[in-house]
Amino acid sequence: MSTPDRDTDTTVIAETVTRVVFPLILLTAIALLFRGHNLPGGGFIAGVLTAAAFALLYVIYGLDFVGDDLLDRSGTSTTAAGPAIVADYRLAFATGLALAIVGGLAAIALGQPFLTQAVVFLEHLPLYEELEVASAFVFDLGVYLVVVGALLTILAVVGAE
């Protein structure tokens, strides 16, 4: 292992591999999120995996890469502390938390206890024939967003130190 200051001394091999692997990890994470209801996976695992993918970017390409080059969010944010990208991360976990709560409140609006979940089966769809749509997915998506947002916030802020 080299020194933590990786901006200067990462190898070409590492950069190339990361470039290939990063989208694959993200794809895996999203697959895990979607299939979580019926197969191993779910919002939490997907979230941690996504955060790990970003962490890989941070390690190989340096802290400013994600914010400045990849997503074009340069400059210092006026509201949040730390790197400018943190504002987006913060938005992510706030949205996630809101999604989970609103999803739970929807059950109350329908006369069910808070956070009651339901499953709807859509029949006769092209390609899929039958599709199971679980309201729990909304909650799981909320979990995913919270985990991604929170972990990346921590990563960015701690990394910036």
Place this chain on the structure above:
Amino acid sequence: MGTIKSRRWLIRTVSLAPLAVWLAPTIAELGGSVAQAGSEPTAAVLIAALGLPFLGALVVPLLYRVLGERVAYVAAAVAFACFGLVASQYGAQGVVTIPWIPTLDVSLVLYLDGLSLLIALLASGIGVLIFIYSASYMHDEPGQARYYATLLAFMGSMLGVTLASDLISLFVFWELTSITSFGLIGHYREDASSLYAARKSMLITVSGGLFMLVGFLLLRFVSGEALTNATYTLVGTPDSLIANADAIRAALRDTGLFVPVLGLIAIGAAAKSAQVPLHLWLPNAMEAPTPVSAFLHSATMVKAGVYLIGRVRPLLVGDEWMLLFGTLGLVTMTVTALLAIGASDIKELLAYSTASHLGLITAGFGFANQLGAETGIFHILNHALFKATLFLVAGIVAHEAGTRAIDELGGLRHDLPITAVITAIAALGMAGIPPFNGFYSKELLFEAAYEVAHTDGGLFWLFPIVAVVGSVFTFLYSIRFLWLFVGEKPAGLGEVHSPPALLVAPPAILAALAAVVGIDPQLAVDTIVQSAFGSAVAGEAHTMSVHLPTELKPAVAMSAITIAVGIAVSPFYDRIRDVVRRASHGPLSANWYYDGAVSGLERASAASLPRIQTGYFRTYAIWTLATTSLLALGGYLAAGVSLPAFTGLSIALPVVIVLAVAVVGAAAVGIAPSHVAGVLTLSILGFMIALFYVLSNAPDLALTQLAVETLVLVLFLLVLDKLPAFYGDAPLSRTIRDGVLATGVGATVATTVLVATAASPNDVIAEFLIERAPVPSEHGPLLTDFGGGGNIVNVILVDFRAFDTMGEISVVAMAALSVLTLIAMRGRGESS
């Protein structure tokens, strides 16, 4: 000017409107309900009487912005409404139940009978006068919104104490009076002595209350032995403790808990009612504004203690009871009467005298005969009337003469003639001189003490003797207080102003009531004391008859001795006072122990803080981990938990290999030469655990473990060069300490896992989850009863236990926010 006037007019109407609204029905009901004695109380009325003060406490701070100081009259109207509501239930007796925590069998049970009616009427009635008095007294004082709100809540808590039939609600209201009085005693926040007094009263009364709570819990436990159902209900229902007093007493004796329960409840009551040696908070409580002192000393707070003694008296009365409370009461009565003589401040004198009279009430309840209960109940009424009056007089004196020092005051009758008359009625009542109200209850105490001595003989003769001695001192300080008005006016005393009518009216009303009781005691007895007396005796209560003595009985002789000795000793008042002042220092005074204990605690915490909170993460980790492990292991030991039997190894070879590598990884962490090596070897351990999950058919856990492990590894590598280099140069002692700690934590976790997995409840939730999580074989287009997912772990997380998950993601979000605020924003804020 015009606007101000119209606003005043508006304010008058606003404050009077609720009064009138409440008055009309209550007066009508009062007329009707006197006839229906023995009827059930109306639920809505009792709840309203209890709820109104708290509601008022919420509204008063808002109204203060509109009404200013006149908010006092709103508070008085609320108190008057409570008084009217309680009075409308005159003669009623019974319970009102409101479920509170049904699963624990705790409900807010309100019970009304003679005793609670008496105290509730005193609390709300004197409350009205206190609020009216406060309007003048607190003029231009700081923090009035807070003052009136707290005072209302204080009154409400006292009503709660008297109306609660359930031990838990009784305890809650009991501690509420302590907490609200904390705010009232510490009203002048800038004043160090005021804060000292508030903390003292809080410490003593709240900790006393906790002793009482233990007593209550023991009572509940014993009630489970004696009755079919364990109960918290003290009184009122057929299943209550007092309704089954004989069975409970027998069970208490069988379990050997009679004396502990009696002692614990006595500590609570003694702390509240300022009995020796827990009396020390009461004299300091005079730091409160005078109306608060008057209220606290007469009808609330201290009366809660004697109320409890009177309330549980039918349950626990017996030989131990008499020995404990008779002695406690008479000792308090005498000691604090002496301390009152030593007082240099009129409020201090009155404060000690309160403790002394509460001693008299306690002693009365303590005597295991009906005369004793008569004494206690009657003196609660008499003491409230004359003590509230005298405190209000003390407030007038302090307000108009500008001093409270006894030595600087005298001859006030010239400047305050009406107040002088009021004082005479109240002070002579306090001295126990016929025909003033205090005489009758003191006479009853003498009778009760004499009867006990006459029946039991021997050392019990000390009871009447001490009662007389205590009464002599009471006589002395009462007359001394009266002498403020009668004697010569000292040269140093400046001009004494004439008090406003609203300052004189409240004590005048109280003194008039005291005079009525003095002239026709039987009227007071028939109106309220008789029914209250019935609540404090076990079994059938006889009819009370109180009048001026017509023949020479022992009690009359004792009264005569008291007065004669009092007059004979009065020339030596100053000499007694000096002796008391000299003696009440150092180890002889209770304060010495209190201050020593408090400063000792402060020193101990100041000494331990630098050891526990060093600012190093490792110190916090050591303390937290060690404490958690010790508590958990100690808990297992105390509960006698045994480890499940070892059923032999039945694990496959791959698992053994994976675990062996994990152990090697763990060992390597300990000897790693650098941080990087340490982090990497630690992740060997983590990945092996993930593999173990794979082998144990837990793919979800394995996935999570892998993802988390990867992330943690990356995080560690990111922050690695920020960590201090502690590796390799740690001294041996620290290595040993850390090793012991690590072993202890490991043992705790292993034990917990073994014990937790061995516990298998009959009602296995796993079956429910397995049945309900997947999609059932036949189903419609919409599923709500089933999870409808093949992955049970995920369905549990997002459906069955979604609320838990919600909490967890909130914690994750909070952690991110904390990192943001603690690290990224640390440069901002007040310190920068």
